[in-house]
Amino acid sequence: MTVAFFVSPKVSIGMFVGSMATYRWGRADDDGSHGARLLSPAVSCGLICGDGFGSLLSSVLTLSRAQAPICIKFLSREANVSLDVFLATKATS
Secondary structure, eight states: OOGTSSSSSHHHHHHHHHHHHHHHHHOOHHHSOHHHHHHHHHHHHHHHHHHHHHHHHHEEEEEHTOSSOOOOOOOOHHHHHHHHHHHHSSOOO
C-alpha cells in the first residue's frame, strides 16, 4: 500500500488499464497460439517507451517556456490558409 505514496496516480491508472488489456487479450486468444503471452512484454515495452517520450517532449516544452495553444495541424495548404483566416477573425481570450 505504500507504493501509492511514491508514484503518481498516472502510473497506477496505466498499470490497471494495461492489466485489463492484457487480461482481455489473453482471454480473446482462444486459438492456443499463446500470442498474448509471447507479445505482451514487447507491447508493454513499447507503451512504456512511448510514455517516456511524451514526458521528454513535455519537459522540453516546459523548459523552452512554450505558451499555449500549441497544436499540430495536418491539413492541406489551402485548408490551412482558410483555417488561419477563420481563426484570425475570432477573438482571443
